Every structure is written in C-alpha cells, then in structure tokens.
Amino acid sequence: MSTAYCDLRCLRGHFLYLYLGLLLLLIPGEAYEKLSEDTLKALPRPSQDFDIHTGALFSPILQPRVPGTPGHTAVLEHFATFFRTTLPEWQIDFQNSTSKTPVSHGKDVPFVNFIAYRDPPGTAKGDVGRLTLVAHYDSKLEPEGFIGAIDSAAPCAMIMHAMRSIDSALDKKWAAMEAEGMDLLDEHHGIQVLFLDGEEAFKEWTSTDSLYGARSLAEHWETQMNPAMSTFKTPLSSISLFVLLDLLGAKSPNIQSYYPTTHWAYQSLGALEKRLRSLGHLKSTSTDPWFIDTSKDSHQVMAFGGIQDDHLPFLARGVEILHLIDFAPFKGFPSVWHTADDDAEHLDMDTVKDWSVLMTAFAAEWMELDGFLDHGDKVRREEDLDESEAIRLNKKTEL
Ligand SMILES: *[C@@H]1O[C@H](CO)[C@@H](O)[C@H](O)[C@H]1NC(C)=O
Ligand SMILES: [Zn+2]
Numbered sequence: 001m002s003t004a005y006c007d008l009r010c011l012r013g014h015f016l017y018l019y020l021g022l023l024l025l026l027i028p029g030e031a032y033e034k035l036s037e038d039t040l041k042a043l044p045r046p047s048q049d050f051d052i053h054t055g056a057l058f059s060p061i062l063q064p065r066v067p068g069t070p071g072h073t074a075v076l077e078h079f080a081t082f083f084r085t086t087l088p089e090w091q092i093d094f095q096n097s098t099s100k101t102p103v104s105h106g107k108d109v110p111f112v113n114f115i116a117y118r119d120p121p122g123t124a125k126g127d128v129g130r131l132t133l134v135a136h137y138d139s140k141l142e143p144e145g146f147i148g149a150i151d152s153a154a155p156c157a158m159i160m161h162a163m164r165s166i167d168s169a170l171d172k173k174w175a176a177m178e179a180e181g182m183d184l185l186d187e188h189h190g191i192q193v194l195f196l197d198g199e200e201a202f203k204e205w206t207s208t209d210s211l212y213g214a215r216s217l218a219e220h221w222e223t224q225m226n227p228a229m230s231t232f233k234t235p236l237s238s239i240s241l242f243v244l245l246d247l248l249g250a251k252s253p254n255i256q257s258y259y260p261t262t263h264w265a266y267q268s269l270g271a272l273e274k275r276l277r278s279l280g281h282l283k284s285t286s287t288d289p290w291f292i293d294t295s296k297d298s299h300q301v302m303a304f305g306g307i308q309d310d311h312l313p314f315l316a317r318g319v320e321i322l323h324l325i326d327f328a329p330f331k332g333f334p335s336v337w338h339t340a341d342d343d344a345e346h347l348d349m350d351t352v353k354d355w356s357v358l359m360t361a362f363a364a365e366w367m368e369l370d371g372f373l374d375h376g377d378k379v380r381r382e383e384d385l386d387e388s389e390a391i392r393l394n395k396k397t398e399l
Pocket of ligand 2: 140151200338
C-alpha cells in the first residue's frame with residue numbers, strides 16, 4: 001500500500017498497525033500478570049532463618065563487611081553457598097575490580113560484585129531479558145563496628161527470600177510450557193540478582209569515592225558483547241528492569257516514584273501492597289501506604305535531581321530503573337541511617353518480612369507465575385494444568 005493513495009480511513013489503519021506493532025514490541029520486556037488472591041494469600045513469609053541472632057539466612061549478613069576485610073569475604077561466601085545449595089539451577093558469577101580509595105594509602109582495594117541469574121532452559125544467553133533485583137552488600141567503614149542492617153543487609157535477605165520462594169514455580173512454568181509443546185526459545189524472561197560491592201564512600205561521598213562496584217559493572221557490561229545475532233546486544237541491555245532496594249527494614253517506609261518510564265511497575269508494587277495488606281498478609285502496622293506516589297500519573301513523577309545510589313551508572317547507560325529507597329521530603333532517610341543504631345536490633349522485623357513477601361509477589365507477577373506457585377497443601381504439578389492455563393499458555397505462543 002502506498003501512502004500516496006492513502007485517505008483518512010486508511011491512515012487510521014496505519015495508526016492501528018503502528019499501535020499493535022508497538023504493543024507487540026513491548027510485550028517481551030514488559031509482560032506482567034497479576035497474581036490471584038489465593039496465590040497472594042499462600043506466598044511464604046520468612047520465618048526462623050530470618051532470626052537476627054541465629055537465622056541461617058539473615059544473621060550471617062548482619063556483621064561488618066567493609067571491602068577487603070574478613071567479614072566481607074564471609075558474607076560473599078554466604079551468598080555463594082546459599083545459591084549453590086538452595087538455588088542450584090542458578091548460574092553464579094563474580095565481577096572483580098580494584099580501586100584505590102581516599103583511605104587506602106595508595107593501595108588497591110578489591111571489589112567483588114556477586115551475580116546470580118536463571119534463564120529458561122535451552123535459551124541462548126543473549127536472548128533473555130532479566131528482571132534484575134539489586135542491593136549493595138558492603139558496609140560503611142565508619143562508625144566503627146557499623147552493621148548497616150537497613151543499609152543493605154536486610155534488602156539482600158529480602159531478595160534471597162523472594163528468589164527461593166519463586167524458584168520451583170519457574171521450574172513448573174517452564175516444564176508446563178515444554179509439555180504444551182512450546183518452544184522455550186520464545187520465552188525471553190529470565191531473572192537476576194546483583195549484590196553490589198563498594199557502594200559506600202570510605203571518606204566522603206564523591207563521584208569517585210562511592211559506587212565502586214556499580215561503576216565497574218556498568219562499564220564492563222556496556223562493552224561486553226553478547227554473541228552475534230543476539231536479541232540483546234550486551235549484558236547491560238539484557239536488564240529488563242533494574243530494581244534497586246536500599247535503606248529498607250525500618251518501620252513505615254516512604255517509597256517515592258522517580259522515573260516516568262517505570263512508574264507502571266512502581267504502581268504494580270503499590271497495588272500489591274494494598275492487596276496483601278487487605279488480605280492480612282502484611283503484618284507491620286503502617287498508617288500510610290508505603291508507595292506514596294501510586295495515585296500519581298507518570299508525567300507527575302520526576303527525580304528532582306534524584307538520590308545518588310548504585311543505579312546511577314546504569315541509568316546513565318539507558319537501563320530502566322525502579323529505585324526502592326525509604327526517603328521522603330522533610331523526613332529524609334530513616335533516622336538510624338549511617339549511625340551506629342543501624343543494627344539488627346533496630347530493624348522492624350515485621351516490615352523486613354513484609355518487604356520479603358512483597359518482593360516475592362512482584363517477581364512472581366513479573367515472571368507470570370500465577371498457577372505455578374504452591375498453594376500451601378495444594379501442590380500443583382505440570383500434569384494438573386487446567387484448561388484456562390493451557391489456553392493462556394497457547395495464547396502466549398502466538399505472541
Ligand atoms: C573474583 O573474586 C572472587 C572472590 O574473591 C573469586 O572467587 C573469583 O575467582 C574471582 N574471579 C575472577 C575472574 O578473578
Ligand atoms: Zn549507606
């Protein structure tokens with residue numbers, strides 16, 4: 001059809017095609033499926049292993065972990081052991097760099113970013129877009145003995161809980177797709193965890209004394225090429241959404257929305273908070289909703305300069321960012337921020353566990369896992385797929 005002969009009606013047709021085309025383009029990166037009420041109610045809450053003194057998952061992170069010190073090595077080891085034993089299907093990687101710091105007396109300090117990811121079986125590395133959950137695991141040099149419980153030991157634990165809670169649902173979903181005769185090569189959704197190193201300044205926050213790990217990883221991933229003909233050119237463009245958790249674990253957080261292009265994902269979290277709370281599945285008491293900008297339009301959202309954090313080197317390279325940090329005008333960061341009081345005892349554990357459930361729900365919606373998560377005693381198996389699920393899966397093949 002040539003545009004020279006195009007009347008108004010035909011132009012409308014063009015717009016329709018353009019619109020449909022855009023929709024199709026958006027789907028691989030932004031598929032998102034709400035969880036049913038039953039699934040929400042059955043999402044697992046962290047229990048004994050989040051105990052701050054004895055909990056096998058959480059307590060090992062609650063120690064000073066300044067880069068280059070034994071505590072830091074121990075926490076890194078803890079992450080690796082957790083993924084190797086609890087999530088053996090995940091790939092683990094380290095991205096290492098060194099840098100001098102204002103207090104290292106000319107010596108190089110090692111920084112190690114911890115990377116873990118899981119892609120659908122049989123997919124090529126460069127063809128999968130990964131929901132990427134991020135927190136920093138280093139702790140601040142001062143004050144001496146600083147724990148950094150909200151900054152960011154608790155966010156690391158929340159992410160670990162979310163990943164172990166959806167992992168077997170990923171198996172089930174992918175097995176069900178294969179059983180339906182679908183080509184998993186068309187399944188572009190993977191998931192990734194980044195525990196970044198060297199976020200904290202050693203002396204005073206500047207562009208060179210901060211974000212050591214994030215700057216190194218973003219630079220490395222921008223230049224590292226995926227195999228030729230890949231859907232995504234670099235590991236950086238393989239990040240479908242960079243969700244950064246920081247300063248979480250204090251009571252009644254205020255989470256703002258900073259980026260118009262990811263405001264829809266922010267709103268999804270706000271909706272999940274509301275649904276989970278009305279189902280009684282959040283235990284912390286909070287007078288106000290955590291996601292204070294949920295009712296705003298995306299064009300009312302802006303990053304008034306933004307908060308400097310690990311997302312910046314990624315944002316600068318065009319990665320889509322969702323920044324979950326407890327900060328509000330007039331209130332600022334939580335009162336324990338960067339003080340000796342940011343320790344395990346000052347955490348609000350109901351809030352820490354609520355965050356863990358909320359992030360589980362978000363990851364499950366992003367990965368479209370409704371129907372594949374265990375409903376308590378009712379464990380679903382691939383052969384139990386009901387018709388509506390089969391239809392839904394078939395529909396997805398057509399896209
Ligand atoms: C990076 O550092 C980690 C932890 O020290 C180590 O296990 C790993 O082998 C290093 N990787 C490379 C490529 O040097
Ligand atoms: Zn900090």
